[in-house]
Each structure stands twice: as C-alpha cells, then as structure tokens.
Amino acid sequence: MNLLRNSTLAALLALAATAAANAQVTYNISLDTSSLLSSSSAPFSLDFQFSDGSGVGSGLNWATLSNFQFGGGSAVGTPTLWGDATGDLGSTVTLGTSDAMLNEFYQEFAPGTFLSFNLTLTTNTPWSGATDLFSFSILDGSLASLLTDSPNGALVEVSLSDLGAATATFGSSDNGLSAPSITAIPEPATYGLFLGAGLLVAVVVRRVTTKRA
C-alpha cells in the first residue's frame, strides 16, 4: 500500500515537474497558396528547420507540426530528414535541436488554395543567452527556398530566447505569396497544470488518509 501510494505521488510530482520544464506555445500557421497552382517553379516542398542557438546541439527544445490541411492539395512522396527530425506531412512532424547544425524536414506537396497547420514549440530557455530558431520555408522544384526578405529564406520564423518566443513572417515576391498568418492557440497555462497536478495529489493524500483512519 505504501509502495502504491509513493509511486502515485512520485508520478504526480513528476507530472507537475514536467509541466514546469516543458512550457510550450502553439500556433496556427496559414497562408494562401493559390498562386502556386499555376507556378512553373513546381513541384514545391514544405521545409521546416529547427536550429540550436547554442551551436552544440543542446536538444533543449522541440517542435511538433500537426493538423496539416492543404486546401484541396495533398502531401506527396516521402520526406527527407536531416538531424533530429521525424514524421511526415500525412500525420505529425517532429523536430528537435540535438544536432548542432541542421535539424530539417522537407517533403513535396501539391498546393491547394491554402495551407494550414499547427506548430507547437517547447520554450525551454537556451543557455548562455542563445536563441533557438524555428523556420518554415517553401522550396521550389530545384529545392531552393522561395525568395523572401528573410536572410534565411523563410516565410515564418519563431525565435526562442530568454525573452520568450517571437515570431516573424515574410511574403515571397517571386511567387506572389503573401506573408502567412500566425496565430497563437491558447494552451493550458503552466500554473493550470500545476493546479491540476496539485488537485490530484490532494485527492490521493485524502484517500490514503481516509483509509488509514
């Protein structure tokens, strides 16, 4: 009985600790891709990169991409993965930062009228003031990123630093793409998870106390 009680308490405390360590933000990213339907630069690929600001592959953060909607288009073929990357456009894509230089996913897609997906990022503070950077690009048929004002060739960038998460979007001049919209999706706050875990702990303690009496 004591073993069960201790195991349950430990698991709940671990849940609370995990909630604290793995604070995260979720965004919905969408853009009008109708201009790509008639482009001679096809085929196109969605390209996601997640870079480690420390330069050593700290693996402190990861990105999860899900709920892909292609507006009449579809994912095509199989993905190409570099470094800490898994998944495919048909389900979920996960990128970590454990490779010092390149954590990248790209896969061909057939554009529809729009593209929409969710991006969830953990926001662990990179050490030594470094900034982890998530970037989203669209590659053309030669696997070159579409021309944007971003030096990274990105349509969307999310940087993670001591100051939290910051977003930036860019349009593409050579294919008539407007800058994507990026909207934060409300998540349960960290203290909410703490509260939930705390309530569970209280229930267990109360139950144990009741049985002992």
Place this chain on the structure above:
Amino acid sequence: MFAPRKLLTLAGALLSALLITSSPAAVKSEMQTYVEAMQPGWNLGNSFDAPGSETGWGNPVVTQEFIQQIAAQGFKSIRIPVSWSDHTGAAPTYTVDTAWLDRVEQVVNWSLDAGLHVMLNMHHDSYWIREMPADYIARYTAVWQQIAPRFRDHPRELMLETINEPDFLNVDDATKITLVNELNTIAYDVIRGTGGGNATRPIVMPTVVTNASQMFLDGLKAKMVELNDSNLIATIHFYGYWPFSTNIAGVTTVDASVLNDINTSLNGAYDTFVAAGIPVVVGELGLLAYDADINAIERGELLKFFEIFTATAQSKGITWQWWDNGKFINRATYQWRDPELYGYLMRSVAGRTTTGSTDLVFLKKGLPVQDTVVQLNLNGNTFVSLKDGATTLQSGLDYTLSGEKLTLKARALSKYATGSFGEKAVFTVNMTSGLPWKLHVRYVDTPVASSVDTETGADIPVPLAFNGDLLKTVEAKYSDGTGIEPHAWTSFKQWRDTYTPDYANNQITFKKALFDKAKPGLLNFAFYFWSGKVVRYQMSIVDRAGQVGTELQIYGDGLAAGWNDWTSWATHDLASTDQAHSGTRSISVTPGAYGAVGLSNGGAAIDTSIYHTLVFWIHGGSVGGQSIGVGAVRGDDWSSPWTGIPAPVANTWQKVEVSLRSLGVDGSSNISRVLFQDWSGGDAPTFYIDDIVLTTAKASTSMDVYADPAVNMTPQVQITKGGYVLNRRTNRYVQTVVVKNTGSTPVTGPVYLVLDSLSANTTLSNSSGKTNVELPTGSPYVQVTSGALAANTQVSVSLEFTVPASGGITYDARLLTDGATP
C-alpha cells in the same frame, strides 16, 4: 683497464678498413654497426666546454659515479665537449695545459670503463676560429697535435670529433664548406699521422655549423669520399624547426612545417651519407626554448616531436645524442628533472609510442560539458584501456574508440567541471606497447588581464589571472599594423626572450627587450591560450620628450649640502679642474677593477619619493670607452639592481639619464647613496662626472606605458548568437546575431563584429574583410552598423557561412567599437 676490448675492436677496425667507404647501406658496414651501438647517446654539456674550468657555467665537478650513472640509465654513448682555448698557451707552441689534458683523459677513461662509446671533441674553439685570426690554422693544428697522441692507444670506442659547429664569418656558403673541410682535413691528417689506434680510430666530421642543408651535406660528403677512409662518421645537430623550437611566429604545434623539417634533415642525412655507407650521428638533439623554460613548448607537442624524430632517426640507422647543458639530469642527484621526457627518449630505441592530436582536454566554465574527440596516432600499437587515474573507464559509456578516433564522453568528464580551475585529472591511453598517452583534463575560465601604468626600460609584469588556462603564444602589433622589435617580421613574439607567463603568481612578464626599440603609439596584444580563448590587451606608449621637473642637486661645482664622499677602490678628486661641464670643477675618477665613486647623503633625511630620474653629465677623458655601471642604495639596503650606461666618449661631455625604476628605487623615500663603478674589471682611464641631480621628470630615454585590457571590447555591448538555418536558395548557413547596447550612453560607430578562431570547415561568405590592425589579425568581420548604437537599442546582423563538409561552425565573437579600425 680496457686492453682486452681494445684488441678485439682493433681487429674489427682492421677488417673494416678493407671495406670501401661508399658501400651500399644494404651491406651494413662495421662503422654503421659501431654507430648504431651508440644509440642512444648523451652530451656532457656545459662542463668541459665551459670557460675557465669544468665548473665555469655552474655545473659541478664531474665524478666517476656520475659517468657510471649515465651508462646505468641506458645511454650507450657519451659526447664530451671540450673547449681547449682557455687551456692553450701562446704561439708558436700553443701548449695545452697538461693538467687539463689529464683531467679530460680521466673522464674519457671513466666513460670507456663504464662501457660507453665516447666522442671527444674540440668545442667552443669554433667561436674564435670563425673570426679567422691570422694564426688560426697553426693554433688549431697545434692543439690537435697534442690531443691526438694522448689518445693514440685508447680503445676504439673512443672517437674524435674534429670541431663543433664550425662556421666562418663574412664569407659565402661555398667558402664555408671549403674552410670547414680544411679543418676536417687538418685534424684527420694529424690524428691518422700519430698511428697506433689512431690509424683507424673513428673520426667524426661536421658539416658547416653541423647544419643539414643539402649543400652542406654534399660539401662534407665530397671531402669524405676524397679521404676514402671507412672509419669516418658524419655529424649534424638537430634542434628542430626554429620557429617551433623557440616558440616564435605562432608555430606552437608539430605542424607540417615541423614535420617537413624533421624529414628533410634526416632524409638528407640518410640519402647523402648512410645510403652511401657513411654513418651519421646527430651529435646534439634538443629544442632551444625548452632548454631554458619547460613551459615554452606545450608538453604534448614536445613529446610528439621527440617521438617522431627518434622514430624516424631509428628507422634510418641514425644515432642521436641528447644535448644536456645541466638542465636535464640533476648532476647532484643523477635524477632526470623531466622523467617523462627521459621515458620517451629511452623508449624510442625499443619501438614506437602512441601519441594524440592533443594531450589537453578543456572543460569551460559556463558551457555544458561535451564529448571531446582526440585523434590518436596509434603508431602500430593496439589500444588496451583508458584510465582516469587508477580507474579503468568503461568503453561505450565513458569513451568510444573508432579506429584512431577516441571520443571522451561527457559522462566521464562532467564531474571535473566544478571547483577550482586548473588540472583536475589525468587520463591515460594505455596501449599494448610503448608509453601511455596522457590526457590532462583542465577546468578553465576565460583568463583576465588587468591594467598597469609603468614605463619602458625594464621588464613589465602584467597581472593576468590564468583561471586554469595555459598560454600558447602572444601577438603584438602597433595599431598601424607594423610589428615591434625584436623580430618585427612576425607579430607573434618569441617566448622567454620577449614574454614569460608566471602561473604561480598570475602574471605575464614582458621583457625589457620588447620595448628597447619601441616607438610611441598604441600597441595591440592578443594572448592566445591552449583552450582556444584569446584575450586582447593594449599598451599605450607615450614619449616623454620635453618634460621639465624639479631637481635635487647632489653635485654642482662641488657636493651639495648634506652629501658626503663615500668612495672606495677608485682614485678620485671631487674638485678636479681638468674638465668641467658647468662652473670650474667636476669629479675625476680613475678606478681600478670594479672601483667605485660613491656619494652619500649624510645630512637631514630627504624624501626622495617624488624623484624619478638620476641625471648627470659624463666625460670620457682623453681615452673614453669606459665601462661604467650606476647604482643607488635605499638606506642601508644594497639589494637594488644596477644598470650599465653608454660608454663615455673621449673629450666630450654627454648627458646621462638613468630611470630610478631601472635602479629599483623609484618611489623610495630614503635614497642614501648613488654610485658610479668600473665594470671593465681592470684599470680604467680617467673619466669625469658633473652636475648630478635627481629630478621629478621621467627619463626621456624611457617611455610611459599605460596598459589595459583592450578598450575596444566595450563591456556595455551584448552579443547574442542565433541558431543556424540552412538557406536552401543560397546554400549558405545563416545565423542572426543581435548586438545590443545595454548601457546608458551611445556606443560610437562604426561597429564591427569580428569572428575570431572561426572553425576551418567554413568561411564567412558575407565578410566585409579580415582584421589587419586590431589583433588578432586575419579574422573575418562584418559591419554591424555604420553609425552609433544608441543606449538600450539593438541591431541584428546576418552571418552567412559556407556549408561545412562536416562538423559544426564555431567562432569567438568580438566587437570593435568606438571607431576602431579592423
């Protein structure tokens, strides 16, 4: 004593004499076998080659027990350098002192009795020979005519070397070859002419300066072939690639130039001599800077150097003899001061030892501990284990080994990234054969230098908290890009001659020589450390010309009130009217050896702390050229250093300024005496001194030095590096760096971001240029902003890197602000 062996070896010599000198290496000659039996060898340096006596350079009297220890330590041969000039009489007989010859013979006999092959030579006589005095041939010949008969019937294990490092001044190389061969021939004829054992005694002949350049090798070989004698040995000396050997020009590792130097020298010696049947002895082996400072060459690089050299020499049948001037084997205890080096040297005879790309592993404060790769040079051995002290580490968990790539896992290192800085552990890579390769694990933080206000004219110590790091080299350059003497041809200065770290006292001392020819201006320094850190430092050097000070007179037309005559060992007159710089009188001095004129303050105590310079006028009398030293005494404390002054000129008054700092009394409140002493050591001609004062002005012969950590690294600017993103349009890795002025005042532009120590696997493709003024030079930079950076504002700059074939991109970010020019 040695007769039985003598008979045997004599028989061998007669047999070998039948062989042709230029026999191929495939048929090993008796003389080649003889030389290989000398491996390894050792030099009894700085004893019998010292001036005056065998203790002239501080080494103790050589004992038979010491010689026996040399053999007991495993050495097979001993080279006994002997300088004969201090023990040689006048022309025409040039008689060698019999006692000296007896003493040399005694040590030779002790060595032979100990079972050693013995190389006896004529050593620093080459110093006077190179001047080519009119009688040098007669004198050289006469000395050999006395050495050769003395050793005529000694065992064959004694060989005679004609001359050490022969050179001739002011002649071209071809002439040098001719003149050195003339010396070789003279000694050869004299030795052979005495007959007996000398008829076939091995004779060792050097190239010009025992240098291994092909021209000099060929020059000697031509002479040896002409002599057609199978009992000749060629000799060269080897102290390594000079920049590496002295730690200058930034050559701090066994790089391609160092390896090329080893291979070129030994291949040349082998191809020229050994392959033609003439054995070779490297009569002196060492590294120049290491002789004087054990820290001058990094330990792992030093061990690698000697491992490679000895292995290469061994493979070519070339014997080496370690140069020991008394710094290596303690001649009182017979113990090696560097037993690790001794182990490497002795091991080399049996086979190769495994080494590594480095022997240093740095754990840096504030950074996560990472896996660390050391590339091993297995050298034919097989890995056995990796140990941390006595603990065997676990393969896979603590380390991995793939081929020669040893990866130390963070798991094995992390526990040492805490506490005090410095060496925390020594890992040993243990192999099936040879010595273990040591890995020194050090916990370090960025070294920190502090400010100093001082002056030229003496050594300049600078506080430098090493924080566990080790100094690699120092770069110095004026802000206009020009170099500083000595060795202005390179910005990387010479260890020991221009700077020395003092780890125990956390300071680096810049030697007086670095500033002897300094010019006013801003001198930029970069201190390079083995961890990869670079610390920048600046010295502002300011001329003092035109300074006017308040003076305290000591002697005008006579002694000032309160000052007394405190002279000894010198004929003098404090009221001489022979010469006068001002008024009608001066002090005349006619000193005997080291005689001095002293003036002491016998009156009321004077606070001398405000004075910086001793100024006086000196007249060389009718002769001039005297050697004079000046000193000052604090109270009764005579410990302050003296300094020499420029030689007075005949019939001329000259002003002399002596910095009180150079006399060790600057700021002293109780200077009680000033003294002027003969430093010639003999009777000196009369000179005159007049108008002696202490002045608050600083000596115009020195310059002020204001030294600070580099001010262009504005502390109020913060640099934040972003992650790398691969731009698939440009195929460049892009990194955004944010530069923020965190202070409350603007930073003057333009602002540059410099990438120091950029990893070699990439280049900065959007670089604006490379640093040429601010050290370290050669680093790529970009302009962050052309204007000022306002308080509490930030600006971003994108860096674009070529894609590395492998590995990450690393660099140290540096900001140049306040109008600094890259």
